[in-house]
Amino acid sequence: MSLEIYFKSILPIEFSKNSIGSIVDSHVNSFPEWESSDIVFLSVNENRGFSSQKKNEIDHYTIRNKLYNFMWEGSLTISDLGILDAGSTLKDTYAALKEITFEIQKKSKLLVLLGGSQDLTFANYLGYERLEQPINLTCIDHSFDVVDKEQDISHKNYINHLLVHSPNNLFNFSILGCQQYYVGPDDLRFFDELFFDYVRLGELQNAISKSEPILRNTDLLSVDLSSLRNSEFKNSISNHPNGFFGNEMCQMIKYAGLSDKVSSVGFYNLKSDDISEVDSELVAQLIFFLVMGFSQRKNDFPAGSKKELIKYFVYHEDSNHNLIFHKSKMTDRWWLEVPYPPTKDFKFERHHLIPCNYEDYKIAQNGVIPDLWWKTYRKLN
DSSP states (O other), X not given: OOSGGGEXXXXXXXXXXXXXXXXXEESSXXXXXXXXXXXXXXXXXXXXXXXXXXXXXXXXXXXXXXXXXXXXXXXXXXXXXXXXXXXXXXXXXXXXXHHHHHHHHHTTOEEEEEOSOTTHHHHHHHTTGGGOOOEEEEEEOSSOOOOOOOSSOOTTTHHHHHXXXXXXXXXXXXXXXXXXXXXXXXXXXXXXXXXXXXXXXXXXXXXXXXXXXXXXXXXXXXXXXXXXXXXXXXXXXXXXXXXXXXXXXXXXXXXXXXXXXXOEEEEEOXXXXXXXXXXXXHHHHHHHHHHHHHHTOOOOOOOSOOTTEEEEEEEETTTTEEEEEEEETTTOOEEEEOOOOTTSOGGGGGGSEEEEOHHHHHHHHTTOOOHHHHHHHHHHO
């Protein structure tokens, strides 16, 4: 189907030679031939997830202006589909975004969304439904957005709706950057019972590389811009004194771009109306690092032949079992094998090898089975 019916065009944007704008086919006079591009970009003017009333449009043009004028060298191509306006109801917007996501994922493109309230993640997730494959969702967020008693979907409880939706294709859910004072004991128990992952803000700020294996194992990434500290970014719908620095967020987004698995990334919870020049540039830089990471993908996910991998066996005495690690000769990235019963549905095979890092290998050498092995094993079995 044609996606043109969903979008309104954007105004022309001036850009310099050898810039991102020079590789973008924008929806100005005609709709882009997005099926021949590598990345598909769009913005969504929908923020009723944090307000029952329609507000003024979100200032996506300032961000586009910044992004289009960043310097670039390479053969990558991007299609900017334009602006998806809010529907008559919030459900109408969800339905449109669900269909758009499905059509783009059918063609195996990287979809980049600029919102809009974070509940749009739910519609983005629904777009994978007809693909009938397990999905790993990761949110960069200061809280869990799961245990809110509101019944209507919002940016505070969209995860509740996602978890109870049928059919449920969610295999794993991860939170990066949660802050202790925003996360209750019930939230933690809930995540532990479902073998989901969370990494606290302080832990990541001590070693931002801890986010890399999780992002490498992600299909759909949802970024709450409120997880940036207020001194770094002021144009989110809620501001907090602590959070990620801009350079830390850029590094995580680059990890996502480098992941062979990530197929959709959304940036959410921007305020309506004008956005400052500095904040616009930070969001544009996040998208830039996503594009840069994508352009540097190595396609070293160990599917099929593993001749480009080095195999390591670590014997675990208590279980009388070998833990099997694989290391890429090309990128030095690590994976860990997790066994699962052959009677399980074939669709789970891609979770047989899970991304890890050298620290997990060292933990195993000390006689301890890494947590990610246990969590994945319990979900597969």
